[in-house]
Amino acid sequence: MPYRAPADDIRFILDKVVPVAPLSATDRFAEATPDLIDAMLVEGARLCDEVLAPLQRAGDTDPPRLEDGVLRSTAGFAGAYAKIAEGGWIGTAAPVDYGGMGLPQTLNMALQDMMSGACLALQLNPMLTQGQIEALEHHASDALRDLYLPKLISGEWSGTMNLTEPQAGSDVGALRTRAEPLGDGTHAITGQKIFISWGDCDFVGNVCHLVLARLPDAPAGTRGISLFMVPKFLPDADGNPGAANSLGVVSLEHKLGLHGSPTCVMAFEGAVGWLVGEPNKGMAAMFTMMNNARLGVGVQGIGVAEAACQKAAEYARDRVQMGPILGHPDVRRMLATMRAEIFAARAIALSCAVALDMARATGGSDWADRAAFLTPIAKAYGTDTGIRVAEAGVQVHGGMGFIEETGAAQYYRDVRVTAIYEGTNGIQAMDLVGRKMADGGDMALRLLEEVQSGAEAARGASPDLAEAVWSAAETLRETTEWLLAQEPRDRFAGAVPYLRAFALVLGARFHLVAWAEGGARRALAEVFIRRILPQHTACLAEAREGAAGLYALSDEDLVAG
Known part of the structure; x- marks a missing residue:
């Protein structure tokens, strides 16, 4: 039985548990009617079931390769990405003025939930682009927005974020990447970044990197960090990809899982970059992207949990050991626990998304405070649930869960990183009891x-x-x-x-x-x-x-x- 996107469960939550109806009562989201949301869930589920899910195993067994400095993605990913872009799914919540649909983030998170369960490795690409879209919308100059947003929203170009360096992980203030003014409004960016998801991509026309770097004489620590747009190809006078920029992929990381998503070591060698936001205010701009990604990563955990639970339940139904093992009390305990925690995590994430949307639609500080408080919970609990459920899925499979051909172990290997990236879950918890x-x-x-x-x-x-x-x-x-x-x-x-x-x-x-x-x-x-x-x-x-x-x-x- 193949993966089935949980559109019905999501629809139930948005109708009865975390009602989305108040959003459509606002001027900003008046077009997000129940009929529209239902139609998009149906179409999104079809995309996940028929296009993305068949690539889940391929990403693991046939990962991207780096050949003479050129990245070759998993076979089939390019065609599936084209379907995502053609359907307008990258721009679900993006601004209408630049080609987006302007719909609630709540609906986008519901769609990302389904896409994550179908093929997490590919879903990560448009999710990062969506985060970059939001960062540029709020912090970039008009010129940068006009150039980059339409192409990112359409899926012609993709976006990444470059924070981590070998000596600067969670301690972002320790980064050493330099930005030297070139006298024409641009900067020469020099340094190395690690752990860059989809740092290169062979099915888009340009890869747009948001890079944290230091200007000369910048203050120490996070107060001296600026943010730059550094594209793989320098746009020409017409906004099309032109000459190659001075950057490249040094190597691909060898990872526990999520093999279909290339995690790159990036080198910037005097690459041309444009300042995003104010000098030395890069962390504020980057946090816009990271906060978007934190909720998105929580949703990734939930999506993988859904897929792992479906696979385990299918195996339990068909596997006969003194009768179908689905009838054994401990197996039923595991499956019931898996399903119950998925529902809880999904409802928490969607309630956070609704709060974000209501804050945007009404300008109410109470909604913004609620969303800020729920974000670390949604991220940490969503990803922890993904890990627990995927691990339990291996256990339901018994010895076959330890055999790679069943695919059960892949869910655990793929989802494990979600508790680490975009701020470890320990950092989320400290944020909750500290700043929040x-x-x-x-x-x-x-x-x-x-x-x-x-x-x-x-x-x-x-x-x-x-x-x-x-x-x-x-x-x-x-x-x-x-x-x-x-x-x-x-x-x-x-x-x-x-x-x-x-x-x-x-x-x-x-x-x-x-x-x-x-x-x-x-x-x-x-x-x-x-x-x-x-x-x-x-x-x-x-x-x-x-x-x-x-x-x-x-x-x-x-x-x-």
């Missing part, structure tokens, strides 16, 4: 109030489930207040389990809403609330341990064992 609680925990406590109000409203129909959700939110509120009184190191030591606890409570809230719709939704909600939600107790116990016990071990103890 700089408001004194106001947004966190408001969200918990909403959870408890929803639970109160559900007491009449399902008193035991409602009580479980209400009590979990109350315990989380108490731990939130405790965290707010701690020093940063103690907050950070418990940040990861705290984030998971918050995600479990939010997921339980959405499952409780789905429970009211009856049918199989009730059974799945009970699995989550009765079997998974109780894990929040252990998470919060760890979160409240602080940092002392971790630092009681010396560095030598940790290194030597």
